Amino acid sequence: MPEKEKLSIVVFSDELDKALAAFILATTGASMGMDVSMFFTFWGLNILKKNGGSAGGRGLMKKVMNFMNRGGSKRLKLSHFHMFGLGTAMMKRFMKESRLPSIDEFIRMAKDMGVKLIPCSTSCGVMGLDEGSFREEVGSLAGAAFFLNEARQSKVTLFI
């Protein structure tokens, strides 16, 4: 049996529009029979945080950072035109009208389709997060060497 072609996506940003682009590509790739891995790094980690939960940071500074990065898939904002929530609310309405899943639904769908959701261990270290900070769909932490090893075997690698 031939091996599946790999698609590797780095999700660096927690902006709603970029997260959406990443999940559309990941789930499309999976539906085409590709073996898809998403690596969440820096702000991208916010997408995978438990909704409503506070992440398990240590120390005062990390607590402040955690507050600023409260995260969870429902808190993401647009990169443009957030406009105190109005632009983001409109985008969410358009997504619904266009029958696009929400990010929350995309995360579950991706997981069901076999997409691997991998938090970057180095970023977790800098931001005071650990495996307990993330929702249940999320896999084990992995570092830059793991990502590069996947990427060099991939047909397509994207940094979003």
Add this chain to the structure above:
Amino acid sequence: MPEKEKLSIVVFSDELDKALAAFILATTGASMGMDVSMFFTFWGLNILKKNGGSAGGRGLMKKVMNFMNRGGSKRLKLSHFHMFGLGTAMMKRFMKESRLPSIDEFIRMAKDMGVKLIPCSTSCGVMGLDEGSFREEVGSLAGAAFFLNEARQSKVTLFI
């Protein structure tokens, strides 16, 4: 005859500097004999809108979104230092002094060199755009599966 090597570029942003980077790479690739496709998605669609025209959105919310995203290659701003137009005007002047084409000229040049300019159909759905919204150099809409199929045959794929 050997097949040409492919270069696939996703243009996600409508910032002047990123659009410029995308078109410099696309036209350079074409001049090196590569088969180049540019996929315009989300804000990147604004680059391809008719200059001065209003896009054919439906419904009040989409009209508002269209107003905010008036688009057209002459409206693009810098990602940094837009400064109410001053920084962007300076960048345009530097581009002229350095004999760099404008984005408008780059679009025509790319088209003449055989670069394919492809709007993402999913983003068009979310943003209320259709083929009539775009300038004449632009090709047919295509979705994420079409892009990934091109990308997996490409020597180089960039998400800009």
Add this chain to the structure above:
Amino acid sequence: MPEKEKLSIVVFSDELDKALAAFILATTGASMGMDVSMFFTFWGLNILKKNGGSAGGRGLMKKVMNFMNRGGSKRLKLSHFHMFGLGTAMMKRFMKESRLPSIDEFIRMAKDMGVKLIPCSTSCGVMGLDEGSFREEVGSLAGAAFFLNEARQSKVTLFI
């Protein structure tokens, strides 16, 4: 002897977090035995400017542009939460606590590991910079054709 696998990274942004991601990937790739090139373009050029020095621009407009882009690895800001310096200062403190090198240290480490640091000649033209504008670790300027030629031989290419 088999040729080393290549990793090519475009560094478009001068934001601290993106620069950090680029250098972590570049040095990790080098430690895995990859042949790594980093292409610095547009704002990314600021990372490589001499610390504290003013770049050799010509003309009043370029002087203004140089002032805005003072650059140097110690001036980089976060893409989110810069908050007049507070968020950036906190990130630098977390980097230190997590024993991550500073960007300054990363530049020297990358150079020592054989990573090539290449400023984009077209961007240098637009921004009024030349080889004298950059720190000693930096190699010769090269253009988009050089980058694409490296990228098409690379196992992994990232636009950050």
